Amino acid sequence: MADRRKFMKTAGLGGAAVIAGAPAIVKAQETIKWRLQTYSGAPLGAHVIKPQIEAFNKAANGEMEIELYYADQLVPTSELFRALQNGTLDAVQSDDATMSSPADVSDFGGYFPFSTRYSLDLPVLFERYGLNQIWQDSYDEIEGVEWLGAGAWDPCHIFTKEPIRSLADMKGKRVFGVPTAGRFLARYGLIPVTVPWEDVEVALQTGELDGVAWCGFTEAYEVGWADICNYALLNNVTGAWCGSYFANSDSWAKVPPHLQELFKITMDQSHYYRQVWYWGGEADLRVNGDKLELTTIPQEEWNTVVADAEGFWDELASRNDRAAKVIEIFKNYNAVMEKAGVPYRYE
16 A cells, blocks of 8 residues: 555656546646747737637646747748748748648639638638648648648738729739739739738838738728728629648647647637638728728629639649649539529629
8 A cells, every 4th residue: 555655646746647547648748839920910910810829828738838920020921831841930820822832732822713702611611522631632742741721811802002993903003912813813914012011011101012912801901001002992802811720740740639639729719710800890891991992893894804713713723633623622612602592692
């Protein structure tokens, strides 16, 4: 009995006492430190990631701590993938295209023209239509990086200092935006310009930029771009930005399973937070926002853009088998939504 008491005492040093028949719990012996950089600047990051990181750090109870860095603070946004792969960063929140991912699905990250109508479309495409497995398979072929999951952000609108009321009005306007949507919109004369996120406001003020094609109304108001731009085009290019979480493979492998699960749970919490924040914000600011005059391109003219997107889809589908599978899923999903009708599609 004395030996048993002694064993129970010593077994409890540095960890929980071992109780016969109890399941083993793997705990980190020292605090695991991570550095995570997001694509977003601090004003936007306060909503799209900061609540998640704070919740994780609190729930991790000293076993793990994530240091959060905003756009370009440690490395330029375009170098996020490389920094993640070589271990400079432990984790990243970004869309595939903006972070210069070499994955063969990277064109579908960010804003892919007319792939979604609403923010809820995107998680359904991943969870129920097979995009989760396609993204997983794609990143499994790349050394050093783990894809952890995707979620939806806001729709893509164009905010400018001069109005856009026709396709001709787009010509020559220099806009800050995400790569794939920018490449598509360039056929109508928009000029995609890349500057550090923190420099966008100054670039708008100095005339280096004429507008942004990066976000929806909620972000435009939150980060101050609505204070500089004067007009908002209601015709949107797609209904939801597709963003993901990524981890360095070695860093992820060092995290015990229960903390890996905790990180994924707080990811889901973050996805839910954004769904509500964006969905409510977009409607409220279109109706009650007083900083931007709303403009539209006539539907008949805009229909030509929608038709052009079909060719853009087919062009990407021809690149490789995986891209073809993604495009097939988009087409099947949209066909189902159209047939389902209200409330899934209204027109």
